[in-house]
Amino acid sequence: MIARKPSWLLSLVAIAILVYMNAPTIVVVLASFSDTSYLTVPPQGWTLHWFEYVLGDSRYMRAIWTSLWLASGATFLSLILGTAASYALHHCLVPFRDLILSAVMAPLVFPAVVIGVALLQYVSLLGLRGQPFVLLLAHTLITLPYVVRSAMSSLTGINPQIEEAANVLGASGFTAFRLVTLPLLKPGLVAGAIFSFVTSLDNVPVTIFLLTPRQSTLPVKIFASVEHGVDPSIAAASTLLVAGTAVALILAQKWVSFSRFF
């Protein structure tokens, strides 16, 4: 691509597109501070009342906790299962390598709603609907590909002779991995973990089929609330979710540069 300064027309168009891309989030955040009982932007009067309402509502709080433990648990499990699997796949320690890799990545290419209904009928058949561990495993399943993808691409960049050198110097397989390979993998794993946390935190199309009417996650609660009419409390709940994402993004930038996303 020839390096050239953008023309003013291109800059104008690009800025308009960036505004379009961020407008809905900005509007939701603004609306959540409005001192009115209906949604309005720009907000009329500023208040934290709607945040108080959400944080004081037991159903919202339960949904927030469910979302948080689910995202943390699924990310933790995905990191362990995904790193182990990637290591084995990368070093060709297993038969049917390509087949296994495609199977692990499959939840990424299958339409999420299809995974959701497949799990719904399966879990109902087994009589496990509503069990928390079912939700945890389902979220691990959909976050695993992100960890595997980052771990595999990081492993490709690591010189295998470094770990061999550690072995020669007397480190056992796991020690060599822990002291040599793992630190080199860290940026990739952090990126994978952030993606997996955000994916789990955001998921609706799989989660919604696995919840009983008494259970909820934050995005599912927001999705369900909208059907009964909108008010600023939904905006406040949404703002909390956006804030959580922003924190994850800032943490991510501390550890890995954004060039990793390309």
Next chain:
Amino acid sequence: MTRSRSAGVGLIGPASVLILAGFLAPTVIMAMLSLRDYSGMHGIGTDWTLSNYIDVLGDWFYMEIVLRTLALGLVVTVLCLVVGFPLALFILRVGPRMQTVAILLVIFPLLCNIVVRSFGWMVLLSPRGVINDALLNIGLISEPLDLMYNLTGVIIGLVQIYLPFMVLLLVPALQNIPADVEAAALTLRSSRARVFFTITVPLASPGIITGSILVFVLSISALVTPRMLGGPTYRVMATQIYDEFMTNLNWPSGAALAFVLTFIALALIWAANRVAAHLTRGISA
């Protein structure tokens, strides 16, 4: 060798069990479910039948949903390309500081919840929403525009939601084009537009194809945005699958529809990989 084999199996084991028991088994069982007969009176029967698939592909009610979903996916993909290209060019041409800001502004919505963004569009597009209010206030319109609970709303929302993927794939595709090739064409007195369409676009085609397929597949599978911005009566495949399972309780029919959607998605991804691999070979050769 045997030691590393057993270590390999130990490492891959837990992930494989999860995939087998949590993904492959449910998919196979749903495939069987999609072949069961169903009646409103007796529920899911025990006879094997292809009628669920015949209904989806032969009944106009379902066919219309399938066609509407595919048309929606096509429109969203084309719009993402048209809107994404200038933004990708801008990102490649601005200085480093502005570039970081622009990339952040592309990634931030990607990481924001789809429910939140769709809700944001409801606030913007509803009859008493931000856009209609502004247009009414400045007197451009006298009646609120129907921007939501129809195709317009779903398209506006889906393009915004999937645009980051397109931009993030277009940027590296354009970046990897050797400057010499374009420079050579310009030296040979090709117009900028001609260079763009005969050199830049073809050389970026692997990225364009990957981005388009990704956006298309995501759009035809979308559940949340069509439900929130299209309303309960605007049916696409994903919302119909949801309704068959959760409202109509006709699981065999929902399962058949789910497999039709999956087949379309996987076939497209497979075809696109073939085409992209072919193009990449052609370019590097």
